[in-house]
Amino acid sequence: MITPELIAKHGITPEEYEMIRGILGRDPNITELGIFSVMWSEHCSYKNSRPELKKFPTTGEGILVKAGEENAGVIDIGDGYAVAFKIESHNHPSAVEPFQGAATGVGGIIRDIFTMGARPIFLLNSLRFGDIRGDSVQARTNRRLFEGVVSGIAHYGNCIGIPTVGGEVYFDNSYNGNPLVNALCLGVLRHDQIRRGHATGAGNPVFYVGAKTGRDGLAGAAFASRDLTEESKNDRPAVQVGDPFMEKILIEACLELFAHPDAVVGVQDMGAAGLTCSTCETASRADMGIEIDLAKVPQREKGMTPYETMLSESQERMLIIVRKGREQVVRDIFAKWDLDAAEIGMVTEDGIMRVRDHGEIVAEIPAKRLADEAPIYFREASEPTPAPNFVLPQVPPVLASEALLRLLAAPSIASKRWVYEQYDHMVRVGTVVVPGSDAAVTRIPIETPEGLKYKHLASSVDCNGHYCALDPYVGGKIAVAEAARNLACSGARPLGTTDNLNFGNPHKPENFWQLRRAVEGVAEACRHFNAPVTGGNVSLYNQSPAGAIDPTPTVAMVGIIDDPAHITTQYFKGAGDEIWLVGALGEGLGGSHYAAEICGRKEGPCPVIDLAAESAVHAVVLEAIRQGLVKSAHDCSEGGLAVALAECCISGPSATVGATVE
């Protein structure tokens, strides 16, 4: 029986429930209510942030698949090749179980990439935790979360054989209890290999491939058709477990299948909301219907209800729309790789997502209205009271030299070797610049009429949460500028951007104001650097015990280095080289790590940024690199000029060098 409490427990408002009754022309049954609740969640529908996301620049001459069209955007890199890349978050699962939460986050983003027909090439991640120093219970918890997340990412990436070549790790108490785990994957494909998630052609069979379905991720689901006794409660794991070994063979099997374009009509990975999301989105994109029977879905546990099967978030599963008559191609390939491949239904013309269980209808919903017409909310925004301005104390609390040492020891600035040495960052023999420099540089093998050639891609992920807390608009611009700066220092020009918007509860006007202003800042800077947004992710309701986390619009940028001779790293190469500062030094210390670490004050104002001056600096650096004048290039970010100089001296692989500066 559908009661008001049950509707509320599904996160559906009374108004939304009326919309559902309007769409169906009747009351929904429990399975349909579950389907609407997951498809109209913020995570799937972006109902609170969608109006803001429209402000991102998503077009450009290299864009082959635009943001929002498919699972990931695709950008041309020349010679008939292209790259698909995207960043996604797994913040809340990682707070529950750091190892599996982070591991399944990596597994999920990899699926979004190879579902586009691309061979995954590398991974990046951006991690944020509360402070790990000291012996307080909170610090110990943060260390446990930090260690669990890193080893979870290492486990999944290392086992599946995709190198994690770069990223960033930040520590700030605004992330206490709510770590941020943003993972990026980039894949390579030829233009003719692009696969889309469309269920076209009535009568075409719908295949379910990959791991069996269990009750994974259902602990969050508010309802079980059986009463939720204590006993049945614990057979609902609170956590999805990733199986990287299974996903590796799923990649090989899928890419082998995609080499038969005549057999494959559409592909979609089962991410959040598993079977529900993949079926209705593929149908909706093609303005078609889809009909499946849950009795044919491979299941890992006995007696699963339709509600549980449709909402299960078991990992490593894909939905494939096959051309009628070519079913055997799919069965043979998946048999070779010892994977399940079950025909569970077919495409229909009536635009309805119809779900049966042993023939009996358990859900019947118009696919388009479910997938694309979630309610859109225009939340109220109001500017929070700005933080006080940081006034440099007359007498500096410590000697400059000691301040530098303390800054270099601060976890956010200190070397991340302990992290990236747990990631296999060399597999696929493509990593030209290993972690520890401004941007990772990876070579991409491509076949050309003249034989094997290499493209060189640079990638970096950045965001300074302090700045965004002080001024989300300027902070958003700086996040993009810093990513572009890192690319320029490596000799690369920007191609495209993907962003992961990590914010607090949108129902609080101050949080929503931060989201809006950050999006506007990121959008303006992406337009300025001609690096269109190819897609990304929104994660809201990120709260620490003290309130919303610092607004964190993580920005990842991918660029291309036209000539391998231009590949540049950040560390000084040898004595006698001159050191040049390009661009002027700012004045204030508002929002600086000096203010926070040494003076213990997280205060403003946020540093100013002049995008025109910024791109002029990038142009000068790139031109100098192209003329062979540059041995190394590094950007000033957290800790300013002093830390930047120190990093240039000590971050080289072999002997360290010194530097004298007037």
Place this chain on the structure above:
Amino acid sequence: MKVGILQFPGSNCDQDMFHVCSQVMGLQTTYLWHKNTSLESADLIILPGGFSYGDYLRCGAIARFSPIMRSVIDHAKDGGLVLGVCNGFQILCESGLLPGALVRNQNLKFICKPISVKVCNTNSPATLLAKTDSVLTIPIAHGEGNYQADDSTLADLETGGQVVLRYCDASGTTSSISNPNGSRNNIAGICSAMGNVVGMMPHPERCSESALGCSDGLVVFESYLECFSKSAALA
């Protein structure tokens, strides 16, 4: 010399090995799928790095029962050349082609970094062209590379000159500081009593091109080519 590279479902470095053997060394190279039994008359069999069967139970524990391994064991018994790298080395130990076992790293963490190793014996097929006691920089990437064997096996390895590579520091001295994973006697690579089967944890295929920063690993592949052409001349 024809090269056969084993492919298990969980292998990750098979494509890297293929790249170095065919593109860099220009050798005729083929993949050998673990469910088959034919080695397709390959002269050098390479068991690449990766997680063969998802590394459940123990690294290589399940892979050793693949049909292809029967043929590899026969190939080795007939004196054929076999090279196991990282997970390949673990499979060779599990299947009894090499003594001892690889257990969890002492710090319980996966380690991926370039590391110095000393060439301890230059008449193994993998180090024929290297200079004795020379120091090579070759990356390691493993979570279970801690070589263990009982005292008598260890003594036989040392006296029989079967230790091929040892972890050391840049100047070539072996000590517990320069030992990344707790391996006994800093062992990084060994060969069988007959010398034709070699297993090593470091990945030579990851440093065979200067474009990737270091080419110290090339000497391993060149040594195999040299060893093959010399034995072919004798036959």
Place this chain on the structure above:
Amino acid sequence: NALMKARITITPKKSILDPQGEAVKQAIHHLDMPCVQEVRVGKYIELDIDGSDLAKTQEKLETICRDLLSNPVVEDYRLDLQA
């Protein structure tokens, strides 16, 4: 002095996906023992403990099993303590 021995077995929770159990089951079937229906792979920890106060040690070990040795979100544990 007196010595106690604790044997702790930690297994994945019933409905949690156990890829390792699955892989070992397949391998056992390949070694022609198809009659094996289910395989669960977990951890086994053995402790030698000084002292003889069974009750106090049992209580201390319960907390250690819960906080350190097992992850209650995904694993169950069984503790057997003997003198």
Place this chain on the structure above:
Amino acid sequence: NALMKARITITPKKSILDPQGEAVKQAIHHLDMPCVQEVRVGKYIELDIDGSDLAKTQEKLETICRDLLSNPVVEDYRLDLQA
């Protein structure tokens, strides 16, 4: 049909370095239980087996324990089979 249950514990040999055991011992000492002298961390495997012929199954399992489930070079195993 009848079901048999096999419980297998696999522990590292005394002579072999057991990094996990060492690490767990340190961690337990940090949780102020210094009376723990020795810790060995191994694997616990549980099998549900169709059939009821204990002797034949025991013999088959011994080979599987030796060849697949444990590595005699570094590990010992104990097998306990019950109907």
